[in-house]
Amino acid sequence: MVDFTLTDEQIALREMAHDFAEKEIRPVAWEFDKDGTWPAAILEKAWELGLMNSHIPEEYGGPGVSYLEGCLIEEELSWGCSGIATSIGANGLATAPLALAGSEELKAQYLGMLTEAPKFAAFCLTEPDAGSDVSGMRTTATRKGDKWVINGSKCFITNGGYADFFTVYAKTDKEKGHRGISAFIVPKDDTVTVDKKEDKLGQRASNTATITFNDTEIPLGNLIGEENKGFKIAMMTLDRTRPGVAAMATGIARAAFEFATSYSKERVQFGVPIAMHQGIQFMIADMATKVHLSRLAAWQSAVLLDQGKRNTIESSHAKRYAADSAMEVTTDAVQVYGGYGFIKDYPVEKLMRDAKIMQLYEGTSQIQRLVIARETLLPRRIEEPTAV
Ligand code: CAA
Numbered sequence: 001m002v003d004f005t006l007t008d009e010q011i012a013l014r015e016m017a018h019d020f021a022e023k024e025i026r027p028v029a030w031e032f033d034k035d036g037t038w039p040a041a042i043l044e045k046a047w048e049l050g051l052m053n054s055h056i057p058e059e060y061g062g063p064g065v066s067y068l069e070g071c072l073i074e075e076e077l078s079w080g081c082s083g084i085a086t087s088i089g090a091n092g093l094a095t096a097p098l099a100l101a102g103s104e105e106l107k108a109q110y111l112g113m114l115t116e117a118p119k120f121a122a123f124c125l126t127e128p129d130a131g132s133d134v135s136g137m138r139t140t141a142t143r144k145g146d147k148w149v150i151n152g153s154k155c156f157i158t159n160g161g162y163a164d165f166f167t168v169y170a171k172t173d174k175e176k177g178h179r180g181i182s183a184f185i186v187p188k189d190d191t192v193t194v195d196k197k198e199d200k201l202g203q204r205a206s207n208t209a210t211i212t213f214n215d216t217e218i219p220l221g222n223l224i225g226e227e228n229k230g231f232k233i234a235m236m237t238l239d240r241t242r243p244g245v246a247a248m249a250t251g252i253a254r255a256a257f258e259f260a261t262s263y264s265k266e267r268v269q270f271g272v273p274i275a276m277h278q279g280i281q282f283m284i285a286d287m288a289t290k291v292h293l294s295r296l297a298a299w300q301s302a303v304l305l306d307q308g309k310r311n312t313i314e315s316s317h318a319k320r321y322a323a324d325s326a327m328e329v330t331t332d333a334v335q336v337y338g339g340y341g342f343i344k345d346y347p348v349e350k351l352m353r354d355a356k357i358m359q360l361y362e363g364t365s366q367i368q369r370l371v372i373a374r375e376t377l378l379p380r381r382i383e384e385p386t387a388v
Pocket of ligand 1: 093123125126131132133134135156157158178179231232235236238239312360361362363364367370371
């Protein structure tokens with residue numbers, strides 16, 4: 001049966017997330033965008049309500065929502081402000097590898113840490129010379145007695161400046177390319193430095209930093225899963241988080257669509273509201289279609305995960321389509337506002353700036369197309385979604 005009807009609990013969850021976005025995020029979103037400040041009080045409230053760490057299973061103190069429910073939360077929070085939503089959601093990305101492949105001890109310690117107090121984790125994959133090409137990373141992890149020693153720099157790290165621990169990918173065998181990468185949990189200590197906070201075009205309320213590990217020592221048990229299986233863990237993580245990114249893009253697009261629709265009914269030109277002009281109506285119609293299809297694609301790619309199925313191509317379809325649509329819808333929203341859309345007194349230019357990152361982070365739109373092309377032309381047989 002194909003049925004996207006939400007249960008009463010799911011509707012209530014979505015309403016709770018919407019209410020939070022409307023009351024706690026929206027009223028201050030443009031201020032946080034202007035100043036680029038860390039929204040500490042909002043994050044703490046989101047943590048208290050269980051909107052942060054929503055994927056963490058109940059046995060580790062989280063609400064353990066499904067991937068579909070995660071999408072409901074992400075869309076609403078991003079409708080409020082996708083920068084603040086990124087800060088709220090980043091623990092989910094950082095802990096997905098742990099949930100997928102970590103030992104019981106690691107899960108109990110680090111998932112438990114996040115649910116016991118409003119703390120942060122950061123996902124450290126990207127490096128200055130290894131963005132889309134993950135296997136080109138240079139960070140190393142070397143075994144020394146009963147420790148791993150981590151050295152290297154990671155950039156564009158969401159929540160990096162506030163993280164209590166990091167999920168770090170590092171080369172454990174430099175000769176083996178993607179088969180020589182492992183994943184680790186690295187707690188913050190004095191050897192971990194926050195080198196740079198980025199001054200960004202959009203999503204300015206989220207913290208993005210460069211993090212350097214300088215002979216950082218961690219216990220051998222902080223290896224996530226098996227040695228040299230880190231690349232696969234990273235790919236499987238992104239399969240699990242891209243539906244949520246697609247939902248975030250849907251939230252941004254929906255916000256822009258709503259602003260543009262109501263403005264088009266108020267703004268009078270040639271003696272009638274501009275919504276009466278077919279040129280505007282067609283733009284509004286295309287925006288509505290893009291929001292609708294983005295949501296469906298996000299939900300479908302999430303439901304596959306909830307059914308225990310592999311969703312690599314579907315999560316790339318969803319992430320690519322929703323991100324590109326968010327860019328188009330927000331650009332059109334600025335167009336509907338005309339010259340006013342270009343100035344900061346009106347809400348839509350922020351949304352256009354925020355939308356841009358959706359085409360970049362968690363795999364660019366070009367990388368999603370690469371995945372889609374490979375999955376279409378050379379479908380891989382990765383049968384078990386949980387096999388790492
Ligand atoms: N699930 C399981 N295994 C997978 C997989 C998947 N979805 N995709 C690939 N693999 C496996 C392959 O089967 C292959 O396995 P073998 O070793 O057995 O052969 C292995 O991984 C290598 O696969 P590829 O040959 O496809 O690897 P590649 O080097 O060509 O890279 C890529 C593929 C799709 C380009 C990948 O590197 C990629 O996704 N790049 C984008 C990275 C990305 O999204 N970065 C974003 C960083 S996170 C972020 O932005 C967060 C933030 O804080 C803002």
